[in-house]
Amino acid sequence: MLYHALYVPEGSLPFPKEIVNEPDIAKYVLGWGKPGDMGFVAIDKTSSLPIGAVWIRLFNSQNPGYGYVDAGIPELSMAVLPGYRDLGIGTQLLNHLLAKAAEQFHGLSLSVTSENPARRLYERLGFQAVSMNGASLTMLLEFNSRE
Numbered sequence: 001m002l003y004h005a006l007y008v009p010e011g012s013l014p015f016p017k018e019i020v021n022e023p024d025i026a027k028y029v030l031g032w033g034k035p036g037d038m039g040f041v042a043i044d045k046t047s048s049l050p051i052g053a054v055w056i057r058l059f060n061s062q063n064p065g066y067g068y069v070d071a072g073i074p075e076l077s078m079a080v081l082p083g084y085r086d087l088g089i090g091t092q093l094l095n096h097l098l099a100k101a102a103e104q105f106h107g108l109s110l111s112v113t114s115e116n117p118a119r120r121l122y123e124r125l126g127f128q129a130v131s132m133n134g135a136s137l138t139m140l141l142e143f144n145s146r147e
Contacts, residue, residue, distance in 0.1 A: 001050065002029050002079070003020050003079075004082070006019065007113055029055075034057070035058070036104075036105075038056050039055030040054055044084075051080065051089065053093070054078045054097045056101060067112075068109065068138075072105070072106065073106065073107045075109050080093075091125075094121065098141070107142040109140050112136065112137055113135050114136070119139075122141075126141050127141045128140060
């Protein structure tokens with residue numbers, strides 16, 4: 001799923017599969033099960049195969065993620081396989097994760113390119129842009145500000 005969490009703009013060449021081994025990408029899943037790690041997977045009922053996932057992980061200022069805000073705020077990653085996008089699967093996964101994460105954390109952050117269609121989902125769920133680095137936005141959702 002990590003590979004599918006990487007946004008490729010329409011008309012662009014896909015990343016090589018080996019990109020998931022790059023340290024700045026691999027750290028989002030490497031050694032899964034650390035304190036603060038949480039995630040959920042959507043499974044296709046007919047094939048029993050995973051079709052989407054959403055997960056969070058804590059980083060620190062010495063080893064920040066792309067959407068790092070604070071050591072106490074986990075960073076969100078999300079992927080839905082191409083054939084299953086625009087069916088509400090990502091929204092369901094994300095809503096489930098947000099409910100569980102709100103029990104443990106004060107907020108979540110993420111990094112998304114400004115043209116990524118997922119940005120609209122994040123905004124709809126209350127994430128707000130807090131900084132920009134090139135074409136990438138760092139967004140933050142503070143749970144105490146959710147309705």
